[in-house]
Amino acid sequence: xxxIAPASQAVxxxxxxxxxxxxxxxxxxxxxxxxxxxxxxxxxxxxxxLLIPAVYVIARYRASAGTLSVCVLSTGLCSFxxxxxxxxLYLSFADEFQHHQTLQSVLxxxxxxxxxxxxxxxxxYPGLExxxxxxxxLGHLPAYVAEMCIxxxxxxxxxxxxxxxxxxxxxxxxxxxxxSLAYTLNPQYQFIDSYFTYTVFGLxxxxxxxxxLVLALRAxxxxxxxxxxxxxxxxxxxxxxHHVSSFFCVAFLALILLTERARGRPGALxxxxxxxxxxxxxxxxWTAFVAPSVISYLAPVYxxxxxxxxxxxxxxxxxxxxxxxxxxxxxxxxxxxTSSPSERYLEYLGTVALVLAxxxxxxxxxxxxxxxxxxxxxxGAFVLxxxxxYVLVAVRVALPDGSELSSRLYAYALLPVSYVLxxxxxxxxxxxxxxxxxxxxxxxxPAGASALxxxxxxxxxxxxxxxxxxxxxxxxxxxxxxxxxSPAVLAASEWAATHLSHHLYFVSDQMTASVFSGLADExxxxxxxxxxxxxxxxxxSTVKLLDRYDISLIIVNRIVDQQLPADGKYFVDDxxxxxxxxxxxxxxxxxxxxxxxxxxxxDNSQVAIVAVAP
Amino acid sequence: xxxxxxxxxxxxxxxxxxxxxxxVCTDTRFVGILLVLVLPASMLCTxxxxxxxxxxxQPMLVTLALAASFAIMIFAGLAINLFARFTSGVWAIxxxxxxxxxxxxxSSSRGAPSSDPRPPLARPGLLAIAVVSFALLVVTISLAVSxxxxxxxARKDSVVSLGVVPAPHGAIIIDVSCLYCTGENVRIIYGTPxxxxxxxxxxxxxxxxxxxxxxxxxxxxTATVIDLRTRTVLARAMLRSAGISRSIPSKAEAxx
Numbered sequence: 001x002x003x004i005a006p007a008s009q010a011v012x013x014x015x016x017x018x019x020x021x022x023x024x025x026x027x028x029x030x031x032x033x034x035x036x037x038x039x040x041x042x043x044x045x046x047x048x049x050l051l052i053p054a055v056y057v058i059a060r061y062r063a064s065a066g067t068l069s070v071c072v073l074s075t076g077l078c079s080f081x082x083x084x085x086x087x088x089l090y091l092s093f094a095d096e097f098q099h100h101q102t103l104q105s106v107l108x109x110x111x112x113x114x115x116x117x118x119x120x121x122x123x124x125y126p127g128l129e130x131x132x133x134x135x136x137x138l139g140h141l142p143a144y145v146a147e148m149c150i151x152x153x154x155x156x157x158x159x160x161x162x163x164x165x166x167x168x169x170x171x172x173x174x175x176x177x178x179x180s181l182a183y184t185l186n187p188q189y190q191f192i193d194s195y196f197t198y199t200v201f202g203l204x205x206x207x208x209x210x211x212x213l214v215l216a217l218r219a220x221x222x223x224x225x226x227x228x229x230x231x232x233x234x235x236x237x238x239x240x241x242h243h244v245s246s247f248f249c250v251a252f253l254a255l256i257l258l259t260e261r262a263r264g265r266p267g268a269l270x271x272x273x274x275x276x277x278x279x280x281x282x283x284x285x286w287t288a289f290v291a292p293s294v295i296s297y298l299a300p301v302y303x304x305x306x307x308x309x310x311x312x313x314x315x316x317x318x319x320x321x322x323x324x325x326x327x328x329x330x331x332x333x334x335x336x337x338t339s340s341p342s343e344r345y346l347e348y349l350g351t352v353a354l355v356l357a358x359x360x361x362x363x364x365x366x367x368x369x370x371x372x373x374x375x376x377x378x379x380g381a382f383v384l385x386x387x388x389x390y391v392l393v394a395v396r397v398a399l400p401d402g403s404e405l406s407s408r409l410y411a412y413a414l415l416p417v418s419y420v421l422x423x424x425x426x427x428x429x430x431x432x433x434x435x436x437x438x439x440x441x442x443x444x445x446p447a448g449a450s451a452l453x454x455x456x457x458x459x460x461x462x463x464x465x466x467x468x469x470x471x472x473x474x475x476x477x478x479x480x481x482x483x484x485x486s487p488a489v490l491a492a493s494e495w496a497a498t499h500l501s502h503h504l505y506f507v508s509d510q511m512t513a514s515v516f517s518g519l520a521d522e523x524x525x526x527x528x529x530x531x532x533x534x535x536x537x538x539x540x541s542t543v544k545l546l547d548r549y550d551i552s553l554i555i556v557n558r559i560v561d562q563q564l565p566a567d568g569k570y571f572v573d574d575x576x577x578x579x580x581x582x583x584x585x586x587x588x589x590x591x592x593x594x595x596x597x598x599x600x601x602x603d604n605s606q607v608a609i610v611a612v613a614p
Numbered sequence: 615x616x617x618x619x620x621x622x623x624x625x626x627x628x629x630x631x632x633x634x635x636x637x638v639c640t641d642t643r644f645v646g647i648l649l650v651l652v653l654p655a656s657m658l659c660t661x662x663x664x665x666x667x668x669x670x671x672q673p674m675l676v677t678l679a680l681a682a683s684f685a686i687m688i689f690a691g692l693a694i695n696l697f698a699r700f701t702s703g704v705w706a707i708x709x710x711x712x713x714x715x716x717x718x719x720x721s722s723s724r725g726a727p728s729s730d731p732r733p734p735l736a737r738p739g740l741l742a743i744a745v746v747s748f749a750l751l752v753v754t755i756s757l758a759v760s761x762x763x764x765x766x767x768a769r770k771d772s773v774v775s776l777g778v779v780p781a782p783h784g785a786i787i788i789d790v791s792c793l794y795c796t797g798e799n800v801r802i803i804y805g806t807p808x809x810x811x812x813x814x815x816x817x818x819x820x821x822x823x824x825x826x827x828x829x830x831x832x833x834x835x836t837a838t839v840i841d842l843r844t845r846t847v848l849a850r851a852m853l854r855s856a857g858i859s860r861s862i863p864s865k866a867e868a869x870x
Contacts, residue, residue: 026756110699130691138646237685
C-alpha cells in the first residue's frame with residue numbers, strides 16, 4: 001500500500017468537510033421547507049464550510065497531484081449537489097424548461113431544429129439536447145434523470161478542466177487547485193452554471209479547447225498538431241452548443257495565438273491554421289445558415305451595454321400611469337428594489353475585495369523587469385483577458401440589470417482572472433524572489449488568503465443566484481423564479497401538454513408562462529399580459545387585445561391575487577414593475593372565470609386554464 | 615506481450631459489438647447505459663498514451679475523454695439528423711462504430727497502452743478510500759434529507775390543489791382524464807346543467823359516475839393530443855356511447 005504523507009492526509013479532509021457542508025445546506029433546506037427560522041444559520045455556515053477550509057488547507061499543506069484532483073472533483077460535485085438538494089424532484093428554473101422543450105421535441109420527433117416556443121435559439125444550438133437524448137434513449141431514463149446526469153457531468157468536468165489549464169500553465173497542481181477554487185467565486189457558479197442549460201456545455205467545450213491549445217503550445221512537432229486538432233474539435237462542438245461561449249472561445253483562442261505570435265513563438269501561425277481558423281469558419285457558417293436568429297437575440301443585450309457604457313444612457317425605469325380601463329392595485333410612490341440593502345453592501349464589499357486582490361496580483365505578476373522568458377505559453381493572452389474584470393464591474397454598476405449580466409459573464413472572465421490571482425500570489429510567496437524587492441503582503445499567507453476568501457465569498461453569495469427571496473426552498477411564492485415552480489403549476493402544464501394542441505398563444509404571469517412554454521409547448525404572449533390581467537372587466541378593448549394577439553388560452557395562477565411579486569413584477573412587460581403595494585385584486589382574476597366568452601377547461605384550485613372562444 | 619494486447623483489443627471490440635447487438639435487439643436499459651460508457655472507455659483505453667502525453671495526469675485524461683465523447687455524440691447527432699430519426703438503435707450503432715473506429719486507429723498506431731509507464735486510474739491507500747467513502751455517505755444522507763422534505767412539501771401542495779369534489783347530479787361530462795386514475799380518485803371535467811362553465815370533479819372509484827365514465831374512457835384511449843374542438847366532439851360521442859343522454863351545449867349556445 002502506498003504511504004500517504006501527513007500533509008496529504010490533511011488535504012484529504014477537504015472532501016469530508018465539503019460533504020458535511022452539503023449536509024448542513026440540506027438541513028437548512030429541510031428546515032426552510034418546514035418554515036423554521038433556524039434554516040439561515042445552517043445555510044450560511046454550510047456555504048462558508050464549502051470553500052474556506054479548502055482554501056486554507058490547500059494553501060497551508062503540500063499534497064500530491066492526485067489528492068488535489070480529488071479536492072477539485074469534490075468541490076465541483078458538492079457545488080452541483082447544493083443545486084440538486086434545492087429541488088431534487090423536478091426542474092425548477094425557467095431556463096431549464098426552455099431547454100427541456102428542445103429535448104422533448106428531439107425525443108418525440110427524432111429530429112433536431114424543431115421550433116422552440118420558449119427560447120427560439122435553443123433549438124439551433126442542440127449540442128446539450130443531442131447528448132441528453134442519446135443517454136435517455138439508450139438507458140431508458142426519464143428525461144429529468146438524463147438531464148441531471150449530463151448537466152452534473154459537464155459541471156464537474158468544467159471545473160476539472162480549469163484545474164487542468166492552470167496546472168499546465170503554472171506547472172504547480174497546488175496553485176492550480178487554489179486557482180480552481182478561485183474560479184468558483186462566480187455568483188452563478190452553484191446554480192446557473194449547474195442547470196440544464198446550454199451554458200454548461202458551452203463552458204465545458206470552451207475550456208477543453210483552451211486546455212488543448214495550451215498543451216499544443218507546450219508540445220512540439222506532431223504532438224502539438226494533434227493537440228491543436230483536438231482544440232478545433234472541441235471548439236466546433238462549442239459552436240454547436242452555445243452562442244456566447246462560441247464567440248468567447250474563438251476570440252480567446254485567437255488572442256492566445258496572437259500574443260504568442262507577438263512573442264515570436266515559432267509555429268503559432270501553423271497552430272492558428274489548425275486550431276482557430278476551422279472553428280472560426282464553423283462559427284461563421286453555423287451563424288449564417290443555421291442560427292441567424294442569434295443576432296436578433298443578442299442585439300438588445302449588446303445595445304444596452306453599449307448605451308450604458310459609451311453613451312451613459314440607462315433605460316428609464318417604468319413609471320406607473322393611469323391607463324384607461326385598468327383598475328390598478330395599490331401602488332408605491334417609488335419603485336422598491338428586490339434585494340435588501342445589507343446584501344447589496346455585502347456584494348459591493350466582496351466585489352471591491354476581489355478587484356483589489358486581482359489588482360495586487362496583476363501588479364505583482366506583470367511587474368516590469370521580470371524575466372519574460374520565464375512566463376508560460378499563453379500567459380499574455382490570459383493577462384489581457386483578465387482585464388475584462390474591470391469591464392464587468394463597470395457593467396455591474398452602470399446597467400440596471402447589470403448584476404445578472406455581469407455575473408453570467410464571470411463564468412468566462414474568472415478563468416484568466418484566477419490565473420492572474422494564483423500567479424501573483426505565487427510570485428509573492430516565491431522563495432526565489434528577493435524579499436526586499438517583493439515584500440510578502442499578509443493576505444497572501446494562508447490565514448490571510450482565507451480571510452480574504454471569506455469576504456469575497458460572502459459577497460459572491462449575496463449576489464448569487466437564486467435571489468435572496470428564493471435562496472431557500474419552501475412553499476410557492478409569486479414571481480420568485482425557482483420558488484414559483486410548484487406542483488400545482490407543473491400538474492396544470494402536464495395536463496395542457498397531454499390534452500391541448502401545441503403552439504397555442506396564451507397569456508399568464510411571467511413564472512407560470514415560463515413553465516407552460518417549456519413543458520406544455522405553448523406560446524406565451526408577453527406584451528398584452530399585464531393589460532389583460534389588470535383590466536377590471538372583460539371589456540371590449542380587453543377582448544380586442546385577445547383577438548389582436550390571437551390568444552387561445554388564459555392561464556390564471558391564483559397566487560397573483562394572494563402575494564406581492566417577489567421580483568417586483570408579475571409579468572414580463574409589466575408597467576407597474578417595482579410599484580406594487582398590494583396583490584392584483586381578486587375580482588380582476590375572477591373575471592376570467594366568469595367570462596361567457598371563455599370556458600374553464602382545467603382547474604386545480606391553484607391554476608385554472610381558460611379557453612377563449614374562437 | 616503484444617499478442618496479449620491484440621487479444622484484449624479484440625475482446626473489447628467483440629464486447630462492443632455484442633452490447634450494440636443487444637441494445638438494437640432487446641433495447642435493454644442497463645445494456646444501453648453500458649454502451650454509453652463504451653465510448654469514453656474506448657477512447658481512454660485504446661488511444662495510445664503517447665498521444666495524450668503531458669495532458670496533466672490520468673484524471674485529466676478521463677475528463678478530456680468525457681468531453682470528447684460528448685463532442686463525438688454531438689457530431690454523430692448532426693449526422694443522424696440528416697439520414698434517420700434519433701432512436702436507441704441508431705445511437706447504439708453510432709456509438710459502436712465510433713468505438714470500433716477508435717480501436718482500429720489505436721491498432722494502426724505506434725505503441726501499446728500497457729507498455730506506457732502511465733499510472734493506473736487511481737492508486738489510493740485505504741485511508742483515501744475511507745475518506746472518500748465517508749464523504750459520499752454524508753452526501754447521500756444529505757440528499758436523502760432534502761428529497762424527503764421536498765416530497766413532503768410537494769404532497770402538501772398536492773393535497774391543497776387536488777381536493778375531492780363530488781360532481782353535482784345531472785352534470786355533463788366533457789372530458790375524462792386518467793392523470794390521477796392510479797391514485798384514489800378519477801378525475802373528470804364536466805359542464806354544469808346551465809351549460810355556462812366547465813369545471814373539474816374528482817370522483818371516488820366505484821361510484822356510479824366513475825363506472826359510467828370509465829367505459830368510454832377505455833374505448834377512446836387511443837385519442838392522443840387533439841385540439842379542444844375535436845375533443846368536444848369526441849366527448850359527445852363518448853357520452854352517447856355511455857348512454858348519457860344530455861348533450862353538451864355548443865359555444866354559441868353557452869354564450870347566449
